Amino acid sequence: MDALKRQAAARALEEVRDGMKLGLGTGSTAKHFVELLGEKVRAGMKVIGVPTSEATRADAIRCGVPLTTLDEIDHLDLTIDGADEIDPALNLIKGGGGALLREKIVAAASDRMIVIADDSKWVDVLGRFPLPVEVIPFGLAATQAAMARAFAKASVSGEMLIRKGKDGHVFVTDGGHWIVDAHLGRIGDPPRLAGLLSVIPGVVEHGLFIGLGSVAVLAGAQGIRVVERP
Numbered sequence: 191m192d193a194l195k196r197q198a199a200a201r202a203l204e205e206v207r208d209g210m211k212l213g214l215g216t217g218s219t220a221k222h223f224v225e226l227l228g229e230k231v232r233a234g235m236k237v238i239g240v241p242t243s244e245a246t247r248a249d250a251i252r253c254g255v256p257l258t259t260l261d262e263i264d265h266l267d268l269t270i271d272g273a274d275e276i277d278p279a280l281n282l283i284k285g286g287g288g289a290l291l292r293e294k295i296v297a298a299a300s301d302r303m304i305v306i307a308d309d310s311k312w313v314d315v316l317g318r319f320p321l322p323v324e325v326i327p328f329g330l331a332a333t334q335a336a337m338a339r340a341f342a343k344a345s346v347s348g349e350m351l352i353r354k355g356k357d358g359h360v361f362v363t364d365g366g367h368w369i370v371d372a373h374l375g376r377i378g379d380p381p382r383l384a385g386l387l388s389v390i391p392g393v394v395e396h397g398l399f400i401g402l403g404s405v406a407v408l409a410g411a412q413g414i415r416v417v418e419r420p
C-alpha cells in the first residue's frame with residue numbers, strides 16, 4: 191500500500207513546475223509527495239510550499255522544501271493532498287489525520303488540487319469512512335444535537351464519536367479544536383450535507399470537500415489512473 195501511495199505522489203510531482211506556489215497536504219501519502227518534492231528542490235527546482243499541518247511543516251523543513259504562509263501570500267497554484275474517500279464526482283472525505291481545516295483553507299486558495307491516493311480510497315458512495323467534523327469544545331452537546339438534525343435533513347444517521355488520540359485523551363487539532371467522527375455509512379447527497387453542516391455555529395469545518403479536487407491520481411495493482419472532476 192505504501193508503494194502505491196508513493197507512486198501516486200510521484201505521478202503528481204510531474205505536474206509541478208518551477209516557480210509554483212504549492213499547498214502541501216497531510217497524511218502518509220502527502221508525506222511521500224513532500225519527500226519526493228524535497229529531492230527535486232535539492233536538484234535545483236524553485237518552489238515554495240504552504241503546509242496544511244504542523245506535521246507537514248516539520249516534514250517539509252526536514253526535506254529542505256522552502257515554506258511560506260497564507261498570511262504572506264494569498265493564492266496558490268496547486269495543492270497536492272491525500273484523501274480518506276474519493277467518489278466519482280471527486281467529492282472527498284478528508285480529515286482522517288485531523289488536518290481538515292487547514293487542508294480546506296489551503297485547497298480553497300489553490301487554482302487546482304490534485305488528490306493522491308492508493309485506489310482503495312475510491313468509492314461509489316462516500317460515508318463508510320467516518321466523516322470528521324471539527325468542532326469548538328464549548329457547547330458540544332448543543333452542537334452535536336444540531337449535527338443530528340442536519341443528518342436527519344440529509345437522510346443520514348449514525349453514531350458520533352469524539353476522536354481520541356493514541357494516549358486515550360481527546361484529540362486536539364492544530365487549531366485547538368476537537369473532532370467528532372460521524373459514522374454515517376452512506377452519504378447519498380454530499381453537497382447537501384456539506385451545506386447543512388457548514389451553517390452550524392459550533393462546527394468549525396467538516397471533512398466533506400465538494401468541488402475542490404480537480405484531479406485524482408489513483409495508484410493500484412494495474413497501474414496509475416488519473417480521473418478529472420466531471
Ligand SMILES: O=C(CO)[C@H](O)[C@H](O)COP(=O)(O)O
Nearest residue numbers: 217218219272285286287289
Ligand atoms: O485528510 C487527511 C488528513 O487530515 C489525509 O489526507 C487523509 O487522512 C489520508 O491520509 P493517508 O494518505 O495517510 O491515507
